[in-house]
Amino acid sequence: TLQYNSFEDPRCEGYLEDGRTGMSPSTLKRAFLNNLFYVQGKFKALATPNDYYMALAYAIRDRLLQRWINTAAIYTAQGSRTVAYFSAEFLMGPHLGNNLINLDIYKDVEKGIAEMGLNLGELLEQEEEPGLGNGGLGRLAACYLDSLATLEIPSLGYGIRYEFGIFDQEIEDGWQVEITDKWLRFGNPWEIARPEWAVEVKLGGHTDHYVDDHGRYRIRWVPDQQVTGIPYDTPILGCQTNTANTLRLWTAEAPESFNFNAFNSGDYLGAVYEKVVSENISKVLYPNDDSSQGKKLRLTQQYFFVSCSLQDMIRILVGQELPLEKFHEKFAVQLNDTHPAIAVAELMRLLIDMHHMSWDSAWSITQRTFAYTNHTLLPEALERWPVELFGSLLPRHLEIIYELNDRFLDEVRIKFPEDDSRLSRMSLIDESGERYVRMAHLACVGSHAINGVAALHTELLKQDVLYDFYQMYPGKFQNKTNGVTPRRFMVLSNPALTELVTSKIGDTWIKNLGELQKLEAWADNPEFQQQWRQIKQANKQELAAYIQKHNGIIVDPNSIFDILAKRFHEYKRQYLDLLHIVTLYNRIKANPDIEITPRTFIFGGKAAPGYFMAKLIIKLINSVADVINRDPDVRGRLKVVFLKNYNVKLAQRIYPAADLSEQISTAGKEASGTGNMKFALNGALTIGTLDGANVEIREEVGAENFFLFGLTAEQVYAKRASGYNPMEYYNSNAELRLALDRIASGFFSHGDTELFKPLVDSLLHHDQYFLLADYQSYIDCQEQVGLAYRDQDRWTHMSILNAARMGKFSSDRSIQDYCREIWKVEPVTITLENSEVTDS
Ligand code: B1H
Structure with a gap:
C-alpha cells in the first residue's frame, strides 16, 4: 500500500490528499518545490524560467493522472461506447493554463506562485505550444x-x-521566412x-x-x-x-x-x-x-x-x-x-x-x-x-x-x-x-x-x-455548424471579461454558453457599459505593449483595433483589407483635414511556404506598413502592424483586444471559419460577407449588430457564369484605380514597379475572388464602422450583444449535436471514489 503524508487542510472529507493529488494551496506549493528539486534538479538560485514552468507542469500533471487513470479504468470496466x-x-495550444482553468485552480496557483516571488503569466509563457x-x-x-x-x-x-x-x-525585410518548429526541444x-x-x-x-x-x-x-x-x-x-x-x-x-x-x-x-x-x-x-x-x-x-x-x-x-x-x-x-x-x-x-x-x-x-x-x-x-x-x-x-x-x-x-x-x-x-x-x-x-x-x-x-x-x-x-471552446478562448484568455460576466450572471455560462444571453439585460446599463469598455481598453493596452515590444511600433489604444488574423490565402482576401488601408491613406494625402476615425490595422497569419501569391501579400502588407507608419501626414490616424508567427498563443492575446473582426472571404469559399466566433465572443464586432458561419453569427447577433457587405454566394456564381470582368470596376471607380495604381507605381516598393505586379495583374485580369466586385461595398461598410465607433455607447451596446448572443457557437453545442445525431453516444460519469490511487 502507498504511504500517505498528512497535510494540514485536505479539501474534502474522506478524501486522502497526498502530495501528488492534493489541491490545497500549501500542497500545491510543496509539490512545485519538490519537482523543482527532484525532477529539474535545481534550486531557486539556479532555476531558469523554464525550470519553473516544468516544475509546475509536472505538479499539475500529477493532479491529472488520478483523473486520467480513473477515467480509463471506468471506461474499460463499463466497455463504454x-x-x-x-x-x-x-492544434492544441499550450496545455498548462488550460489545465489550470479546467481543474478550477488557476487563481489558487497564481496566488501560490506569487507568494514564492514568481509570476504565473511568465511561467505560462515558457510553454512551447504543440x-x-x-x-x-x-x-x-x-x-x-x-x-x-x-x-x-x-x-x-x-x-x-x-x-x-x-x-x-519570421519576417525578414517584409518577407516571410520559415524556421523549423522544434517544439520537443x-x-x-x-x-x-x-x-x-x-x-x-x-x-x-x-x-x-x-x-x-x-x-x-x-x-x-x-x-x-x-x-x-x-x-x-x-x-x-x-x-x-x-x-x-x-x-x-x-x-x-x-x-x-x-x-x-x-x-x-x-x-x-x-x-x-x-x-x-x-x-x-x-x-x-x-x-x-x-x-x-x-x-x-x-x-x-x-x-x-x-x-x-x-x-x-x-x-x-x-x-x-x-x-x-x-x-x-x-x-x-x-x-x-x-x-x-x-x-x-x-x-x-x-x-x-x-x-x-x-x-x-x-x-x-x-x-x-x-x-x-x-x-x-x-x-x-x-x-x-x-x-x-x-x-x-x-x-x-x-x-x-x-x-x-x-x-x-x-x-x-x-x-x-x-x-x-x-x-x-x-x-x-x-x-x-x-x-x-x-x-x-x-x-x-x-x-x-x-x-x-x-x-x-x-x-x-x-x-x-x-x-x-x-x-x-x-x-x-x-x-x-462549428463551435469553439469558451474555456480557452474566454476564461483563460480574457480573465477580466470572464470576471465581469460572472459577477453579473454567475459562472454556469462557462459550461452552458447559452446563458450569456442574460447579459442582454445589461447592454444599456451605463455602469456595466463602462466596465465593459474599460476591460476592452486594458486588453488593447496589453496588445499595444506586445506590439511595441515585438514590432517597435507605438499604437494608440484609443484607435479602432481592426484585426485580420488567419492563414493567408487569396480567398480570405487579406488584399481587400489592404485596398481599404491604401484608400484611407490616399484620402488623407489628398485631403489632410479629412475626418477619419483613427485605426490600427493588425494582421497575423502564415502563408504556405510554396504559395507565392500569399507570401507576396505578406510582403505588401509590410511594405504598406513601412510607408504609412513613417508618414507624418497620417500620424495619429492610421497604423499598420503585421504580427509575426500567429499561433494559438498569440491568438489568445489578439481576440480579447479586438474591436473589429475582419471576416471578408469571398462568399461561398470559407466553409465556416472559427476565428469569427472567437472574436465575437470577446466582444469584437464583425465586418463580414455572407460566408460560412458569418451567416449564422449575423442571424444570432441581429443584422443591426453586424457590418455586412459584399456579394452573396449566389451572386458570385451568377457573375462568374455571365463573364466577370474586373477591369470594368477598375475603369469606373476612381478611388479603386488610385489605390491599385499606387501599389503598381512602386510607391510602396522604393520605386520598384515589378515587385507587386503579379498581385495587381491578378486582380485586373482574373480576380478569381471578386475583390474588385466587392471593393466599393466594403469601403462603404467600413465608413459605417468608423461612424459607429464614434458613438461609444452605441458601439459598446453592440459589443455586449455580440458576446451575449454567442451561445450557439460553443463547441459544446456542436459536440452535443454530433453525439445525438451522428455518434449516438452517452456521457459516462467519472468519480474519484474507489480510485485505484486512493484505494490501493
Ligand atoms: C479547412 C482545410 C484543410 N478546410 C487541407 N480545409 C489541409 C485542407 O493539410 N492539408 O492538406 C489542411 C487543412 N482546412 C478549414 O476548416 C476551413 O477553411 C474553415 O473554413 C473551417 O472553419 C475549418 C474548420 O472546419
Whole structure:
C-alpha cells in the first residue's frame, strides 16, 4: 500500500490528499518545490524560467493522472461506447493554463506562485505550444476534444506526433521566412509514451492471392517496408469534471528487427538509412492549409496513423472481450476531412484479410463505424491520389477500392439506370485523364453520415461538390455548424471579461454558453457599459505593449483595433483589407483635414511556404506598413502592424483586444471559419460577407449588430457564369484605380514597379475572388464602422450583444449535436471514489 503524508487542510472529507493529488494551496506549493528539486534538479538560485514552468507542469500533471487513470479504468470496466476522432492535425495550444482553468485552480496557483516571488503569466509563457496543425481544421479538433471531455463523453483523439509542427514564421525585410518548429526541444511534460502498445504498419510491395489450408481463397499483402508506430498519450481534461480523455499521437520508428540482413552483410550505413526513412514518416506536418500536395510521404503519413489507430482500437476491443462484429457498437469514428479517409479501406482489410470476416459483414461494420466531415469546397483541397502512386504504397487497398467501386457503381446503376456520365462522375476512380483515387468519394461511400461545418457550406456541398452523392444518399447528409471552446478562448484568455460576466450572471455560462444571453439585460446599463469598455481598453493596452515590444511600433489604444488574423490565402482576401488601408491613406494625402476615425490595422497569419501569391501579400502588407507608419501626414490616424508567427498563443492575446473582426472571404469559399466566433465572443464586432458561419453569427447577433457587405454566394456564381470582368470596376471607380495604381507605381516598393505586379495583374485580369466586385461595398461598410465607433455607447451596446448572443457557437453545442445525431453516444460519469490511487 502507498504511504500517505498528512497535510494540514485536505479539501474534502474522506478524501486522502497526498502530495501528488492534493489541491490545497500549501500542497500545491510543496509539490512545485519538490519537482523543482527532484525532477529539474535545481534550486531557486539556479532555476531558469523554464525550470519553473516544468516544475509546475509536472505538479499539475500529477493532479491529472488520478483523473486520467480513473477515467480509463471506468471506461474499460463499463466497455463504454467511445468516439474516435481521426485527424491529421490537432492544434492544441499550450496545455498548462488550460489545465489550470479546467481543474478550477488557476487563481489558487497564481496566488501560490506569487507568494514564492514568481509570476504565473511568465511561467505560462515558457510553454512551447504543440503546433500540430495548420489553422481552423486542426484547432477545431482541439476544441472538440475539450468539449468531449467537458461533456464526459468517452473519446480518443487519434493523430500524428509530428516532430516538427507548423513552422515558426519570421519576417525578414517584409518577407516571410520559415524556421523549423522544434517544439520537443525541452521535453514534453504532458505526454506519456506507451511503447508496450506499439503496432506494426506495412507499406509497399504487392499482393499474393492464394488458397489456405482449409481450401479458402485468400489474399495476402507482401509489403516491402514495415514501420513501428509508438503511441504517445496526452490527457485531455474536461472543465470542472473528473473526466480526462486521451489524445493518442503516433510516432514512426524503424522496427527493431528491421533490416538485420543489411546489418549482417555489413551494410551498417544502409541499415541506418532505412531507419531514417521510416522515421521520416512522422517528421513534419505538411504546412498547407486548404490545399492538397499530392506527395507520397503525405499519403504514407495518413495511412500510418490510420492503420496504427484502427489496430489500437481492435486491441482495445479484444481486451474488453468484445467480438470484432461489435466494432461499430464500441466505436464511432469521425473522419476529420478526407485526410484519414483511407481508414475505410484499412478497416475492410483488417476485418477481411487479418480477421477473416466476409466482405458483406466487414462492409456493414465499416459503414456503420465511419462518419465524414467535409471542411472545404475549394477544388485544390480535394484529395486525389494518382492510382500509380497509390498502388505502389498500398497495393491491397487499391484492390479493395476497386472492388468497392464495382459494387458501388452497381448500386448507382440500379438507382439511376442508363446514366454513364453519372457513373464516371461518382466513381471512386477519376478516369477522365491520368487516373486518380478520389478520397472524398471513398469517405462518402464508406460513411453513414456526411456533414458540412456551417449551414451555408452544407447547402453548397449538397448543391455542388457532393451533388451526386446527395441524390444517391440524401439521408446521409447533415449540417454541424462549428463551435469553439469558451474555456480557452474566454476564461483563460480574457480573465477580466470572464470576471465581469460572472459577477453579473454567475459562472454556469462557462459550461452552458447559452446563458450569456442574460447579459442582454445589461447592454444599456451605463455602469456595466463602462466596465465593459474599460476591460476592452486594458486588453488593447496589453496588445499595444506586445506590439511595441515585438514590432517597435507605438499604437494608440484609443484607435479602432481592426484585426485580420488567419492563414493567408487569396480567398480570405487579406488584399481587400489592404485596398481599404491604401484608400484611407490616399484620402488623407489628398485631403489632410479629412475626418477619419483613427485605426490600427493588425494582421497575423502564415502563408504556405510554396504559395507565392500569399507570401507576396505578406510582403505588401509590410511594405504598406513601412510607408504609412513613417508618414507624418497620417500620424495619429492610421497604423499598420503585421504580427509575426500567429499561433494559438498569440491568438489568445489578439481576440480579447479586438474591436473589429475582419471576416471578408469571398462568399461561398470559407466553409465556416472559427476565428469569427472567437472574436465575437470577446466582444469584437464583425465586418463580414455572407460566408460560412458569418451567416449564422449575423442571424444570432441581429443584422443591426453586424457590418455586412459584399456579394452573396449566389451572386458570385451568377457573375462568374455571365463573364466577370474586373477591369470594368477598375475603369469606373476612381478611388479603386488610385489605390491599385499606387501599389503598381512602386510607391510602396522604393520605386520598384515589378515587385507587386503579379498581385495587381491578378486582380485586373482574373480576380478569381471578386475583390474588385466587392471593393466599393466594403469601403462603404467600413465608413459605417468608423461612424459607429464614434458613438461609444452605441458601439459598446453592440459589443455586449455580440458576446451575449454567442451561445450557439460553443463547441459544446456542436459536440452535443454530433453525439445525438451522428455518434449516438452517452456521457459516462467519472468519480474519484474507489480510485485505484486512493484505494490501493
Ligand atoms: C479547412 C482545410 C484543410 N478546410 C487541407 N480545409 C489541409 C485542407 O493539410 N492539408 O492538406 C489542411 C487543412 N482546412 C478549414 O476548416 C476551413 O477553411 C474553415 O473554413 C473551417 O472553419 C475549418 C474548420 O472546419
